[in-house]
Amino acid sequence: MKDSIFSLRTFAKIFSLLICISVLKCGTSSSKSQKENPPIPGSNLPRTSLENGFYAILVGKSFYPNRLTNSETREGDSEIAHISFLIKLEKHYILIDSGTSSNVVSADRVIHNWISPDKILGTAGIKPSMIQEIILTNFHPDHSNGIGLFPNAKIYITPNDWATLKEINRSKPFLSKLLSIERSKRIQFIQSSLEVFPNFRILITGGNTKGSIAIEWLKNSNQKFLITGDECYWIEFCKNGIGLPSEVAYSILNNQQFLDYVSIVSSSGTKVFTMHDPSIFSSKEEVFPRIYKLD
Numbered sequence: 425m426k427d428s429i430f431s432l433r434t435f436a437k438i439f440s441l442l443i444c445i446s447v448l449k450c451g452t453s454s455s456k457s458q459k460e461n462p463p464i465p466g467s468n469l470p471r472t473s474l475e476n477g478f479y480a481i482l483v484g485k486s487f488y489p490n491r492l493t494n495s496e497t498r499e500g501d502s503e504i505a506h507i508s509f510l511i512k513l514e515k516h517y518i519l520i521d522s523g524t525s526s527n528v529v530s531a532d533r534v535i536h537n538w539i540s541p542d543k544i545l546g547t548a549g550i551k552p553s554m555i556q557e558i559i560l561t562n563f564h565p566d567h568s569n570g571i572g573l574f575p576n577a578k579i580y581i582t583p584n585d586w587a588t589l590k591e592i593n594r595s596k597p598f599l600s601k602l603l604s605i606e607r608s609k610r611i612q613f614i615q616s617s618l619e620v621f622p623n624f625r626i627l628i629t630g631g632n633t634k635g636s637i638a639i640e641w642l643k644n645s646n647q648k649f650l651i652t653g654d655e656c657y658w659i660e661f662c663k664n665g666i667g668l669p670s671e672v673a674y675s676i677l678n679n680q681q682f683l684d685y686v687s688i689v690s691s692s693g694t695k696v697f698t699m700h701d702p703s704i705f706s707s708k709e710e711v712f713p714r715i716y717k718l719d
């Protein structure tokens with residue numbers, strides 16, 4: 425029975441990918457010019473606004489045990505980044521994970537060199553009220569506890585992870601913020617795979633947490649992105665099929681199925697990003713402090 429579920433799910437994921445690829449091929453030829461934007465010579469140059477595009481926001485870094493990630497080693501700690509992604513399409517701003525409203529993630533974890541994500545965005549002229557949508561890849565505090573910084577944002581989250589987020593905060597002041605967001609009907613529950621805008625889809629993965637998700641953006645036939653959430657920490661190990669350890673996975677089976685999907689799409693040109701791998705910053709331009717242009 426498990427084998428048949430595995431086959432069906434894998435088939436469904438591959439089938440949906442093929443549909444998206446064919447849609448892109450059938451679409452109008454709008455692959456014109458990402459190259460119109462002149463290069464910015466160096467970082468931290470004063471600019472009045474951010475151009476349309478896809479960005480990584482570096483909220484801070486911390487040290488994290490390798491045994492809790494998809495590392496091939498179980499010993500020691502590695503420095504991970506805490507990343508949110510920003511998509512700007514004209515006046516439409518979407519955040520993938522909110523970052524944190526404090527450098528303290530939990531009783532035993534602190535983010536060093538932390539800057540509040542609203543402050544980082546502010547340097548690019550983006551006010552908190554301008555963020556219309558926040559997609560939460562999972563309920564963990566380092567991904568979700570900054571949602572209160574953005575007063576107008578609709579929050580995309582699965583019902584399972586929203587319930588867990590409330591549960592883990594039930595005796596904390598943050599619960600009242602969550603309930604206030606809920607009362608203001610700013611929660612968009614993700615019940616199944618969902619297209620937020622054309623060719624930009626939320627995929628339910630359910631390997632990391634019960635309601636964890638990934639994001640797939642098939643921008644055009646040459647630019648395809650997959651944001652894994654915490655189904656993977658390290659991009660290269662992810663592509664090599666190394667998944668989460670059982671200690672931190674909600675479902676090893678779901679996680680491994682997602683990695684199968686990563687393998688398929690990355691081999692056909694999709695760029696893979698995780699929420700914690702600092703390697704994504706090495707070759708990207710810091711167009712504003714802590715804001716890196718990915719595309």
Ligand SMILES: [Zn+2]
Nearest residue numbers: 564566654699
């Ligand atoms: Zn994480």
